[in-house]
Amino acid sequence: MEPASDQNLNLDELSLWKAFKAGDEVAFAEIYRLHIQGLLNYGNKISPDRQLIQDTIHDLFIELWNSRQRLNDTTSVKFYLFRALRNKIFRAGRPEMSSEEDMLQLTEPSAEFLMMENEMESDRIDRLRAAVSRLSKRQQEAINLRYFHDFSNDEVASMMGLNYQSACKLIYSGLKFLKENIKLLIIILLYFREL
Template structure:
């Protein structure tokens, strides 16, 4: 259990920080997740993918604790469902004064995406999950994961000029191959 905690706690914290700025809530949910796993270990079966299981369980715990889920309300329709994606642009990629202006444009464009689209982008490009894993974590179908990602990429392409879009794709690619 300790090795699982050490391996995944930072990623879970990073993921949780995209939903809320409440650091205590994030830490509490991570702690509660691992305590629950420990106390219920005799009753749990081994998941097919431990990372996906932890992300999904953490996400659900965070939503419940943060009163972010209401019964019978679809995530896409919930105004309080907020997933905040952020971009860090490394100095090696963009040099000079244009860096701040570009970062501002890219961030503003990401903020125009829906919360589900930002979450899918984060899971794909920052956590390196494949579409099946994204679907599992977000509790949607694999087809739905492709649709959310496709719509996010289309929206980014529409909202950014060609050069900014290419830079954003390069940044996403560098996240995949780090």
């Protein structure tokens, strides 16, 4: 009796979801527990208003519970929750940004800024974090979804209401900026070391 039946692979998440839909409170608690830290991380990424994030997550789960019988057998509970959180936060507060913002050319970092950054934070991660914060909000969000929460390009696109190409573009322009930014920092760092 060898293990490995492909159909079984999503069974856990799916059976948890089904149990929840059938009114299993423990399954509901489990779903909350599984996703709450990820939702908080993502919420903080798309809104600076911590109270709003908390209230939204609260409402999201209340609605989830109350409408459990009408829900589909969604295979990615995580995707479902993230998208619902995003929709609610935007509906509640933050206006959806126009797509023009994505097209804005990012200004090259001034050498002065970079030096300052070097002096203050030698740590690679801190530099990267600083660079990320200089991306557009939507680039930040897409990069957070793809490289922290491990969503696919498809999922990022669908979550952010973009077509596939635009999502890819958003991600890669952001990445490219980060990469060049880091490279530049390293070059400057080396230059100063030689002096």
